[in-house]
Amino acid sequence: MNLQLPPLGPIMPEIFMTSLALILLMADLFIKKKEVLAGASILGVLVVAYTLIGSSGSTFGGMFISDGYSSFFKAIFFINLILSVLISIKYIRIERVNFGEYYSLIALSTLGMMIMASAADLIVLYLGLELMALSTYILAGFIRYDIKSNEAALKYFLLGAFSSAFLLYGISLIYGLTGTTSIKAIASFISEKGLVGNPALSLSMTLFVVAFGFKIAAVPFHMWAPDAYEGAPTSITAFMSVGPKAAGFAVLGRVFMIAFASIKFEWTFLLIPLSILSMAIGNIVALAQSNIKRMLAYSSIAHAGYALIGVIAANTDGVASMMNYLMIYAFMNIGAFAVVIMLRTEGFKGENITDYEGLAKTHPFLSALMLIFMFSLTGIPPTAGFIGKLYVFMSAINAGYTWLVLVAVVFSVISAYFYLRIVMYMYMREPKIEVGTSKSGTLGVALGVTAVMVLAIGVYPKCLVELARAALSGF
Amino acid sequence: MLPELFFVYFAFAIILLSILVVTRKNPVHSVLWMLLLFFHIASLYLFLNAEFMALIQMIVYAGGILVLFLFAILLVNIKEEIRITRFIGAWPTGLTFAIGIFIVIFVSIKSFVLGQQGTYTIDFIKKESHTKALGKLLYTDFLYPFEIASLILLVAIIGAIILAKRRIKS
Amino acid sequence: MVLSTAVFTIGVFGFLSRKNIIIIFMSIELMLNAVNINLISLSHYLQDLRGQILAFFVIAVAAAEAAIGLAIVIALFRNKATAHVDEIHEMKG
Numbered sequence: 001m002n003l004q005l006p007p008l009g010p011i012m013p014e015i016f017m018t019s020l021a022l023i024l025l026m027a028d029l030f031i032k033k034k035e036v037l038a039g040a041s042i043l044g045v046l047v048v049a050y051t052l053i054g055s056s057g058s059t060f061g062g063m064f065i066s067d068g069y070s071s072f073f074k075a076i077f078f079i080n081l082i083l084s085v086l087i088s089i090k091y092i093r094i095e096r097v098n099f100g101e102y103y104s105l106i107a108l109s110t111l112g113m114m115i116m117a118s119a120a121d122l123i124v125l126y127l128g129l130e131l132m133a134l135s136t137y138i139l140a141g142f143i144r145y146d147i148k149s150n151e152a153a154l155k156y157f158l159l160g161a162f163s164s165a166f167l168l169y170g171i172s173l174i175y176g177l178t179g180t181t182s183i184k185a186i187a188s189f190i191s192e193k194g195l196v197g198n199p200a201l202s203l204s205m206t207l208f209v210v211a212f213g214f215k216i217a218a219v220p221f222h223m224w225a226p227d228a229y230e231g232a233p234t235s236i237t238a239f240m241s242v243g244p245k246a247a248g249f250a251v252l253g254r255v256f257m258i259a260f261a262s263i264k265f266e267w268t269f270l271l272i273p274l275s276i277l278s279m280a281i282g283n284i285v286a287l288a289q290s291n292i293k294r295m296l297a298y299s300s301i302a303h304a305g306y307a308l309i310g311v312i313a314a315n316t317d318g319v320a321s322m323m324n325y326l327m328i329y330a331f332m333n334i335g336a337f338a339v340v341i342m343l344r345t346e347g348f349k350g351e352n353i354t355d356y357e358g359l360a361k362t363h364p365f366l367s368a369l370m371l372i373f374m375f376s377l378t379g380i381p382p383t384a385g386f387i388g389k390l391y392v393f394m395s396a397i398n399a400g401y402t403w404l405v406l407v408a409v410v411f412s413v414i415s416a417y418f419y420l421r422i423v424m425y426m427y428m429r430e431p432k433i434e435v436g437t438s439k440s441g442t443l444g445v446a447l448g449v450t451a452v453m454v455l456a457i458g459v460y461p462k463c464l465v466e467l468a469r470a471a472l473s474g475f
Numbered sequence: 476m477l478p479e480l481f482f483v484y485f486a487f488a489i490i491l492l493s494i495l496v497v498t499r500k501n502p503v504h505s506v507l508w509m510l511l512l513f514f515h516i517a518s519l520y521l522f523l524n525a526e527f528m529a530l531i532q533m534i535v536y537a538g539g540i541l542v543l544f545l546f547a548i549l550l551v552n553i554k555e556e557i558r559i560t561r562f563i564g565a566w567p568t569g570l571t572f573a574i575g576i577f578i579v580i581f582v583s584i585k586s587f588v589l590g591q592q593g594t595y596t597i598d599f600i601k602k603e604s605h606t607k608a609l610g611k612l613l614y615t616d617f618l619y620p621f622e623i624a625s626l627i628l629l630v631a632i633i634g635a636i637i638l639a640k641r642r643i644k645s
Numbered sequence: 646m647v648l649s650t651a652v653f654t655i656g657v658f659g660f661l662s663r664k665n666i667i668i669i670f671m672s673i674e675l676m677l678n679a680v681n682i683n684l685i686s687l688s689h690y691l692q693d694l695r696g697q698i699l700a701f702f703v704i705a706v707a708a709a710e711a712a713i714g715l716a717i718v719i720a721l722f723r724n725k726a727t728a729h730v731d732e733i734h735e736m737k738g
Contacts, residue, residue: 006618018626025633060619101637108630115623123699127623130706134627134713138634141717150721153638157714158669165676168703169653172680173584175696176687203583489682493675502667509671516678523689528697532681535704540674540711547667547715550722580653609694609701617698624705631709638716 010057010066013048013074014114020044021107028100038089038442041103042082045110049078058120062182065120068471069323073117073250076327080242081110083334086446088235090438091341095233097143106239109135113247117254122171122181125251129167129215132247133160136240140232152231159224163214170207174259177201186259196262205260209270212255215248216304219277229297234344234351237293238337241300242330249307249326253319256311264314271312272404278305279411286418291351292340295418296333299377302415303329309408310392313399320468321391327464328388328457332376335450338443339370345436356422358431366437367426369451374419376454379412384457391465478522485519502548506541513537527606653679670714677707 008015023044024037031037052074058065084106092098112132119125137160141153175181177200178189195201213221229237256267282302289295307329310322343350360367376385389412393405457464492512499505513536520529599608613621653676681700688696 011619061616063619099637101633105630105633108626111626121620123617123620123695123702124623126699127620127627127702127706130709131623131627131630134630134634134709137713137717138630138637141638141720144638144640144720145724147721147724150717150724153717154666154721157717158666158673161670161673161710161714162676165653165673165680168677168680169683171699172683172687172696175684175699176691179691179693179695181695181699199583203580496675497668497672502665505668505671509674513678516682519682520685523685525685525689525697528681528685528700531701531704535708536674536678539708543711543715544667544671547718550719576653609697612694613698613701620698620702624702627706627709631712634713635716638713638720 006059006061007057008059010055010059011064011118012051012055013066014064014111014118016044016048016051017107017111017114020048021104021111024100024104024107028104031100034098034100034103035089037100037103038085041085041107044107045078045081049075052078062184063121063124064118066118068473069254069319070114070117070250072323072327072468072471073246074114076246076323076330077110077113077117077243079327080239080246080330080334081106083330083338083446083450084235084239084243086442087238087334087338087341088233089442090440091235091344091443092142092233094344094346094438095143095146097233102139102142105135105139109139109239110243113243113250116247117250119251119254120183122174122183122186125183125255126164126167126171129247129251130164132244133164133215136236136244139236140228140240142236143233146231148231149233150231152228155224156228156232159214163211163221166207166214167211170204170211173200173204173207177204183255183259187261190260191262201263202266205263205267206270208255208260209267209274212248212252213274216245216252216308217301218274218304218308219281219301220274222278222281222301225301226294226297229300230291230294234293234337234341237296238334238341241296241333241337242326245300245304246326246330249311249322252311253322257314257319268312268314271308272401275305275308275312276404276407278302278308279408280305283411283415283418286415289418290353292353292356292422293351295353296336296340299415299419300333302411303333303377305411306389306392306408309396309401309404312401312404313395315395315399316469316472317395318392318399320465320472321388321395323468323471324464325388325392327468328376328384328454331450331453331457332373332383332385335369335447335454336373336377338447338450339366339373342366342437342443342447343435345438348436350435353422353425355433355435356425357429359426359435361431362435363437369447370426371423372451372454374423376458378416378419380416382455382458384454384461387458387461387465391461481522482519485515485522488515489519503545506544506548509544510537510541513541524601525605527609666718667715670711670718674707674711677703 020041024041027037027040052071056066056071085103088102092102109132112128112130112135115128116125116132119128137153137157140156141149143149171181174186177195177198178186180186180189190196190201210221217225229241232240260267279302282298282305286295286298286302289298307322307325310318310325312318313321340351343355359370372383376383379385379389393408396405489512492508492515495508496505496512499508513532517529517532520532681703684696684700684703688694688700
């Protein structure tokens with residue numbers, strides 16, 4: 001039997017990413033200065049991103065597919081990785097967990113996300129999801145002497161494993177119904193055999209909603225998010241509030257828009273309450289938080305709700321707006337977390353909202369940046385957050401969900417209260433305690449990049465919007 | 476007739492054993508019941524013409540995972556465990572929820588129809604031997620997921636070492 | 646199918662109701678086993694090996710998951726000697 005290797009062109013980015021993770025792991029043995037590893041991982045990702053150009057097509061018997069859609073999401077993951085690494089270098093030294101495995105695990109987790117975005121088969125989807133999730137659980141519990149970090153990892157792990165069992169049950173049902181696990185084949189089988197309206201099919205779809213709901217932290221599957229986000233190392237919170245969420249949306253889009261395209265009515269019916277509840281709970285509970293990481297966790301739940309609106313619109317425009325939204329969210333959210341990390345110094349957590357009182361007097365530049373991110377998260381022009389929401393809402397109105405958009409706008413207004421509360425604390429209050437900042441070049445770069453991107457996308461949204469539209473051609 | 480009889484026995488045994496696993500007070504007992512449960516599941520696989528899976532089930536689950544569980548249970552203070560209540564306060568909610576899910580799934584799968592038949596008939600598998608057929612497929616069509624699985628195991632190794640290592644010297 | 650549904654639900658119940666983290670893990674394993682029973686029996690009736698291959702991967706992932714999960718529990722134990730979910734509440738809000 002002679003073995004024939006399938007064409008490897010489309011899968012090049014994944015292969016490079018794997019090598020990067022393994023090289024980092026090996027290099028960790030010899031390199032004492034872990035900052036070198038951080039630099040190497042950023043350089044490596046740039047190489048991987050370069051191989052992404054021109055990698056399109058499908059391979060491994062159609063199990064792996066690289067198209068504009070997956071490439072756009074991979075770009076989000078790369079940005080997420082680079083920014084997270086930039087903000088972690090100083091931070092993990094302060095937390096005394098400066099190990100090389102950290103960067104290797106981030107790379108492996110990103111690899112899992114890439115596999116998810118490119119999965120054209122449910123088996124691959126499941127394995128990619130597990131690869132991403134397992135690496136992220138470890139990263140969440142990385143500060144192993146800190147009980148909060150342990151607890152975060154534990155809760156994240158338990159609920160993550162619980163949800164993947166639901167996903168598997170859904171996969172097993174759909175496999176029984178159609179006799180295949182390929183996403184395209186499922187779609188054609190469902191429409192050919194007239195399975196639409198079959199309760200078993202709806203059940204399987206519901207189980208998918210539950211599992212992906214956990215991953216994107218949509219209410220009522222959000223219970224893990226606040227604890228996991230608060231307890232995890234801040235740099236990882238930034239990483240996992242963007243990466244796994246975007247990956248969850250990537251598979252959500254692919255599975256629902258292709259495999260379950262013929263039962264669109266049923267899944268929009270399920271996703272609408274999910275979206276409304278996410279926005280409601282996320283925004284309202286965030287009002288009562290005193291810890292900024294926890295507040296940002298609830299805000300991330302609310303943002304999952306907004307992005308879901310794009311999926312609910314269930315057309316190319318909607319998906320494109322969802323992709324835009326996630327890209328913008330990556331910049332503004334990591335930016336906000338970078339500010340939080342900036343306040344973390346030896347012996348001072350800087351996680352309470354009251355720590356921000358009078359920050360504008362002592363650190364005017366930092367406060368100005370935080371102001372930009374908070375405005376953007378609220379969705380105030382001319383920041384990127386406004387553009388993201390605008391396109392999501394427009395696509396939903398075009399799809400006939402005007403009332404849903406009205407609800408979303410109301411919750412956005414509510415959200416302004418807690419985002420702007422931080423701004424108010426910074427600018428209107430007198431400083432009570434001396435707050436130091438940890439200065440580092442890389443953190444500065446990350447802050448600069450995110451702030452510039454938030455403003456740039458806010459002023460010239462056309463570029464990104466066109467990119468997302470182009471990515472969807474041939475979806 | 477005989478296979479049906481066996482199936483009924485295994486089905487009831489599996490359900491009974493899984494109830495025992497989640498309700499026993501002493502975690503060690505739970506693990507031991509689970510061991511028995513895994514053996515029953517493995518024998519069920521034999522009836523479904525999946526010898527290799529039965530073997531894997533025994534080696535990996537019974538031999539590997541359960542031993543890990545036993546190790547972890549050694550950490551728990553068993554005397555205290557037996558004394559206190561075993562459920563959290565809100566267990567009726569859990570039960571209601573579980574029964575609800577059961578009814579929903581049960582009703583839905585009534586309308587279950589089998590999908591298109593594949594090419595691996597029982598005769599074919601018998602002729603080729605199960606392990607060979609599975610192995611061939613695993614290393615050809617499913618090579619890509621297989622590689623991903625290897626990465627997952629690598630992550631597990633790294634993770635277990637990082638998380639369970641001794642305190643950090645600093 | 647009914648069998649696997651029953652096992653799955655017992656797993657869900659165990660997950661939602663038990664105090665001991667280790668038993669909660671075992672409930673998750675129970676749910677995964679239910680899925681495997683489902684997959685292998687479907688694979689038998691469909692005369693297709695895909696289901697068994699997925700079950701194979703599920704077992705591999707379950708092993709990895711158990712290793713990481715128990716490592717997390719051990720890390721938690723070092724800092725706080727408890728295995729009860731209702732005693733783990735460092736964060737509230």
